[in-house]
Amino acid sequence: xxxxxxxxxxxxxxxxxxxxxxxxxxxxxxxxxxxxxxxxxxxxxxxxxxxxxxxxxxxxxxxxxxxxxxxxxxxxxxxxxxxxxxxxxxxxxxxxxxxxxxxxxxxxxxxxxxxxxxxxxxxxxxxxxxxxxxxxxxxxxxxxxxxxxxxxxxxxxxxxxxxxxxxxxxxxxxxxxxxxxxxxxxxxxxxxxxxxxxxxxxxxxxxxxxxxxxxxxxxxxxxxxxxxxxxxxxxxxxxxxxxxxxxxxxxxxxxxxxxxxxxxxxxxxxxxxxxxxxxxxxxxxxxxxxxxxxxxxxxxxxxxxxxxxxxxxxxxxxxxxxxxxxxxxxxxxxxxxxxxxxxxxxxxxxxxxxxxxxxxxxxxxxxxxxxxxxxxxxxxxxxxx
Numbered sequence: 001x002x003x004x005x006x007x008x009x010x011x012x013x014x015x016x017x018x019x020x021x022x023x024x025x026x027x028x029x030x031x032x033x034x035x036x037x038x039x040x041x042x043x044x045x046x047x048x049x050x051x052x053x054x055x056x057x058x059x060x061x062x063x064x065x066x067x068x069x070x071x072x073x074x075x076x077x078x079x080x081x082x083x084x085x086x087x088x089x090x091x092x093x094x095x096x097x098x099x100x101x102x103x104x105x106x107x108x109x110x111x112x113x114x115x116x117x118x119x120x121x122x123x124x125x126x127x128x129x130x131x132x133x134x135x136x137x138x139x140x141x142x143x144x145x146x147x148x149x150x151x152x153x154x155x156x157x158x159x160x161x162x163x164x165x166x167x168x169x170x171x172x173x174x175x176x177x178x179x180x181x182x183x184x185x186x187x188x189x190x191x192x193x194x195x196x197x198x199x200x201x202x203x204x205x206x207x208x209x210x211x212x213x214x215x216x217x218x219x220x221x222x223x224x225x226x227x228x229x230x231x232x233x234x235x236x237x238x239x240x241x242x243x244x245x246x247x248x249x250x251x252x253x254x255x256x257x258x259x260x261x262x263x264x265x266x267x268x269x270x271x272x273x274x275x276x277x278x279x280x281x282x283x284x285x286x287x288x289x290x291x292x293x294x295x296x297x298x299x300x301x302x303x304x305x306x307x308x309x310x311x312x313x314x315x316x317x318x319x320x321x322x323x324x325x326x327x328x329x330x331x332x333x334x335x336x337x338x339x340x341x342x343x344x345x346x347x348x349x350x351x352x353x354x355x356x357x358x359x360x361x362x363x364x365x366x367x368x369x370x371x372x373x374x375x376x377x378x379x380x381x382x383x384x385x
Contacts, residue, residue: 002027003048008038035060054082077118136175141287144280166279169323172250197227211244
């Protein structure tokens with residue numbers, strides 16, 4: 001049986017979106033467009049959860065409405081949504097006891113997950129508040145992660161190429177999929193690795209009239225000249241303001257740096273453009289790193305309110321040169337070593353020492369792409385072609 005959820009937001013389209021999401025999940029949804037009518041419904045309707053926009057018409061904002069509600073001893077769990085919160089505002093909401101904070105445009109699935117936690121009493125305490133965004137598993141709990149997630153969401157609805165500049169092991173495909181889900185018009189995400197880029201594969205993956213699509217190239221720095229020509233051709237034909245294909249292209253460095261180093265030619269350089277999004281290394285996001293570990297353990301059924309101090313220290317001392325990919329592989333191996341118990345520091349230490357024995361397709365593709373580029377560079381220097 002669902003619960004009564006109240007949405008207070010003056011944006012009718014956003015209210016309707018959330019109403020549809022929560023109703024599909026089996027809940028009863030009430031709506032209000034300002035603080036005054038929302039306050040009246042909160043007192044009368046037996047509401048179990050309220051989702052409030054920070055900016056409301058009528059002179060009273062979301063924070064003020066919460067204070068008025070708390071003054072009457074109404075301790076209804078509250079989630080704040082806004083496109084205008086800074087760090088100081090987020091800290092103020094945490095002090096007010098807000099159980100969730102999401103910045104617009106938001107990840108609807110993360111919002112629904114948090115709402116269900118609060119309604120069922122799982123992870124609903126003030127200590128579990130995570131005032132964060134979620135793009136590619138990066139929650140925005142650290143400064144670098146927050147800057148990345150905010151800029152990523154700002155570009156969710158752009159139709160031109162998006163360049164993801166980041167180290168090996170960045171969650172490129174997951175970032176692209178999350179952005180596609182939060183876009184105003186959801187898109188289908190298609191992943192193509194360098195060795196898969198043929199005209200036939202492109203046409204089969206992107207059938208006309210069935211878009212819009214996002215074509216993800218996770219290792220574009222190792223594309224051959226022929227593959228570059230095919231990508232440019234499909235991009236010029238079907239991308240742009242009126243097209244049905246958007247390209248998300250992962251590169252190890254900025255376009256300018258790759259061009260200056262002779263890694264990409266002038267045609268590809270001009271085609272890529274300058275819409276770059278820097279993906280931070282995991283070592284720059286300690287808070288996000290710890291939350292990713294908690295999420296992974298929680299997904300396996302372990303209740304992890306906080307990571308014990310020895311494991312926390314161990315995780316933060318590692319360099320994580322393989323970034324998010326390496327962290328996820330390490331957690332998976334630690335879970336295998338500790339099964340059926342929750343892994344501790346000894347299991348994570350062993351997991352990092354243990355060589356990768358499971359077939360890792362992403363790592364293999366990355367290795368093959370880099371090796372192929374080395375041979376191509378050598379062949380060009382020798383004048384073979």
